Amino acid sequence: MNYYLTFKKILDDLKTKDPLCAKNQWVGWTCTYLPLEILEAAHLTPFRILPEATTEKADSYLDPNFCPFIKAALEKALSGGYSFLSGIIFLNTCDGMRRLFDAWRFYCKPTFSYLLDLPRVIDSHSITFFKEGLEDLIKQLEGHFRRKIIEDDLRMAVERSNKTRELLIKLFSLQGRGDPPFTHGEILDILSERWKVGRPLFNQALELFMNSIKLDQKIYPVGPKVMITGSLLDGSDLVRMIEELGGEVVASDLCTGQRILNIVNLDSDPLDSLSQAYLGKPPCGRMYDTQRRIDFLKQKLLECKAQGLIYFSLKFCDPYLYEAPAIEGALKEIGIPMLFIEGEYSGKPGGGIRTRVQAFLEVLRENG
Amino acid sequence: MANKAIDLKFLRKMIHFPSTYQFLLPFLNLLHSKENQAYRVWVRFLLSTFRDAYAHQKPVVWINSFLPSELIYGLDAIPILPEIVSALVSYLGWSGRFLSRADTSISTDLCSFYRCALGLALEDFLPRPDLILSSSQLCDGANKFFNYLSRLYQCPHLLLDPPYSDHPRSHRYMEGQIEDFMDEATKILSLPLRIERFRLVLNRSNQARHWIKKINQLRQSIPSPFPGSEGLSYFSGMTFHSMGSPWALRFFPLLYAEIERKVFSKKGYLPEEKHRLLWLHHVRPYYKNEIFNILSSRGVALSFEEANYLYWPSLDPSKPWKSLADKILSNVWAGPIERRMRAIEEMRVAYSIDGAIHFSHWGCRQSCGGAAIIGDWLKEKGISYLILFGDCADPNNYSLGQTRTRLEAFIEMMG
Numbered sequence: 001m002n003y004y005l006t007f008k009k010i011l012d013d014l015k016t017k018d019p020l021c022a023k024n025q026w027v028g029w030t031c032t033y034l035p036l037e038i039l040e041a042a043h044l045t046p047f048r049i050l051p052e053a054t055t056e057k058a059d060s061y062l063d064p065n066f067c068p069f070i071k072a073a074l075e076k077a078l079s080g081g082y083s084f085l086s087g088i089i090f091l092n093t094c095d096g097m098r099r100l101f102d103a104w105r106f107y108c109k110p111t112f113s114y115l116l117d118l119p120r121v122i123d124s125h126s127i128t129f130f131k132e133g134l135e136d137l138i139k140q141l142e143g144h145f146r147r148k149i150i151e152d153d154l155r156m157a158v159e160r161s162n163k164t165r166e167l168l169i170k171l172f173s174l175q176g177r178g179d180p181p182f183t184h185g186e187i188l189d190i191l192s193e194r195w196k197v198g199r200p201l202f203n204q205a206l207e208l209f210m211n212s213i214k215l216d217q218k219i220y221p222v223g224p225k226v227m228i229t230g231s232l233l234d235g236s237d238l239v240r241m242i243e244e245l246g247g248e249v250v251a252s253d254l255c256t257g258q259r260i261l262n263i264v265n266l267d268s269d270p271l272d273s274l275s276q277a278y279l280g281k282p283p284c285g286r287m288y289d290t291q292r293r294i295d296f297l298k299q300k301l302l303e304c305k306a307q308g309l310i311y312f313s314l315k316f317c318d319p320y321l322y323e324a325p326a327i328e329g330a331l332k333e334i335g336i337p338m339l340f341i342e343g344e345y346s347g348k349p350g351g352g353i354r355t356r357v358q359a360f361l362e363v364l365r366e367n368g
Numbered sequence: 369m370a371n372k373a374i375d376l377k378f379l380r381k382m383i384h385f386p387s388t389y390q391f392l393l394p395f396l397n398l399l400h401s402k403e404n405q406a407y408r409v410w411v412r413f414l415l416s417t418f419r420d421a422y423a424h425q426k427p428v429v430w431i432n433s434f435l436p437s438e439l440i441y442g443l444d445a446i447p448i449l450p451e452i453v454s455a456l457v458s459y460l461g462w463s464g465r466f467l468s469r470a471d472t473s474i475s476t477d478l479c480s481f482y483r484c485a486l487g488l489a490l491e492d493f494l495p496r497p498d499l500i501l502s503s504s505q506l507c508d509g510a511n512k513f514f515n516y517l518s519r520l521y522q523c524p525h526l527l528l529d530p531p532y533s534d535h536p537r538s539h540r541y542m543e544g545q546i547e548d549f550m551d552e553a554t555k556i557l558s559l560p561l562r563i564e565r566f567r568l569v570l571n572r573s574n575q576a577r578h579w580i581k582k583i584n585q586l587r588q589s590i591p592s593p594f595p596g597s598e599g600l601s602y603f604s605g606m607t608f609h610s611m612g613s614p615w616a617l618r619f620f621p622l623l624y625a626e627i628e629r630k631v632f633s634k635k636g637y638l639p640e641e642k643h644r645l646l647w648l649h650h651v652r653p654y655y656k657n658e659i660f661n662i663l664s665s666r667g668v669a670l671s672f673e674e675a676n677y678l679y680w681p682s683l684d685p686s687k688p689w690k691s692l693a694d695k696i697l698s699n700v701w702a703g704p705i706e707r708r709m710r711a712i713e714e715m716r717v718a719y720s721i722d723g724a725i726h727f728s729h730w731g732c733r734q735s736c737g738g739a740a741i742i743g744d745w746l747k748e749k750g751i752s753y754l755i756l757f758g759d760c761a762d763p764n765n766y767s768l769g770q771t772r773t774r775l776e777a778f779i780e781m782m783g
Contacts, residue, residue, distance in 0.1 A: 063728055063736040064757075065477060092532040095508050099737025102705040106741045115704075117538070120504055120511060120529045125548070129531070129541040136535075286508065288527045290515045313475075318733065321475045322482075322512035326519055342475060 004189040011205040028088040035274040037157035048195030051076035053346040067096040068345035077108045087112030120288040131275040154270045167206045177215040184249040185240035222248035224364035229253040230312030250304040285319040294330040309338045389419035406623035410602040413615040421495035427557045432510045435503040438612035442566035450485035458654040458761040479731035480762035503528040542693035569612040570685040579620030591636025596670025597660040600652040604675040642667035648726040650675040655763040672719040723752040730759040754778040
């Protein structure tokens, strides 16, 4: 049974039956620190910028030493691949993202663009500052799209997004069950569909899918358990390759993986809740305090009983490249080996990476 | 091989020995002519700073280029900028060994200033920090790299995190951060927070700023009185490292006087000036290279460099945190690229620029990422433009043949 294709069929059927699907007003986004609930409360549909990996035109606009994801995003925008968007929202994520914001505005002339400030330090001051930024974003959206974002809509959007998170947490918990076993790669493929459709449709499809598959409780042992960390992956190719080589990916601390599952606890002020929840989510490498990342990774490795960590950094991604030796050193102290991979934002990983992953899995097998 | 190891051991010992710097100081008078007094002050400043840092009579605080040095002088501590040390090491032709050492730990695609600094740290060539303070402004590396160094040295690291937007709420947030930052720093270093000292330091910084402004005005003269290659070395080095110190008040007036003499005598730094160039990016290659000789030999003057653009307003010594927050957030290289473009336009007009070179330093995303936009915009204004790919501290990324070909073609295009 191909779980992903089963899900995809359910989703596609729902899409054809949904008369509102074609009327969505899409707004692009680039970083998981953006509370999508704000866009959804404005009755806009967030569309994640996760382009195919080509950079022919973008090479003329950004230096050769630039993040391949950033270049691929600009490439698709320059080729008109995002012309259906009614706007685009960036965050102050990294140097690459700031320059993408400039290049996008300069060369693609979007009708609406905004860059939301994102603090690196997490304390009460930065949470307040982030919240003020969200208030400003709301003001700009209201002004441009001529609609009011009311508190009730924001609350409803948070409840819906929490529903997605709950469903996804449940989905990840099914990993390893069934015959053939439901794999992490398949779950990431299902998750990747989330970014291309509106939330209500995705939630509905996911509920139907989970009701349709009957997986027994037994978990089948596969091979050495590994966790993967990094920024983002283009699809599930690396994870599937690890699985093909006999490894079992048990957790994905990625912006395209489990880093988005934190439940938002709704308080009296929904913007307070969103600010706290988003800044407090599992940290991306761009945030201050490597120790917080180390503590998080150690805890997660323990929870999912992973025997090793695969650390994936996109080429030229400064935060992840600088951080890697500190993480490797800290994990060495507790006897967890780490494999560092610096790769392109592209489909199938090359032969070199395959060999290194194979050798890493061998080491994990030997370690027992 | 054995000799090299001994040499390195000897060199390390000499560098760590404060008397080495004391011994070197008198030789300076022999090294440079009286004409170049500002340069000598710069060298004295560096030697004195390293002497004091290795003697460790005061706390040593490592900072990065965009963290205002006034904060460290206000604490009465010694600021050390690893990036500047890397530039010096590269200038002396020693960077190769330290880059190779760093390359065993981090990617070669990262900034060579940081790679070289890491090599220096791993080889124990730098004065030990008591505290590392860095600012995330403009450079992603300034957060994680300095955090990694703090783990190596097992000393605390604090991060100033300037927002992207220049909004009133950003200024409030920045001011609050500085206040907390200094509170924490004084606790870590067991130093008193003396506001009157910060007032003194900000007054000094304002005086230095006054001289930088005057120098920049003088440099508008035709022919160009002062080479941009030097503007990118000791001039900008002092602006990053000495603001708020008494050294700045010795250095900048002397530099002004030297340039003023040339302007009065209508002497350019080139025998014949055919074109006036603006150098974009804060840095240049510091190892031996032919870039500036090629330009000079063809009558192309490097009239000004973006690194010395005076972007910050005069500071208010009665409100040190607010003033320094304003200084940080007035940085034209932060925020949307239009800020940088406005500054470039101002420089283009003020310095009668007819060409610009963007030096795209390998590993620097923030500046290089805007090079194409700036180029397209400058070309629309009829300004000749060249993106020169290279590396500031790693000579392995420099190719004389390629550089010469690109520069010759560019000069030809300028006519």
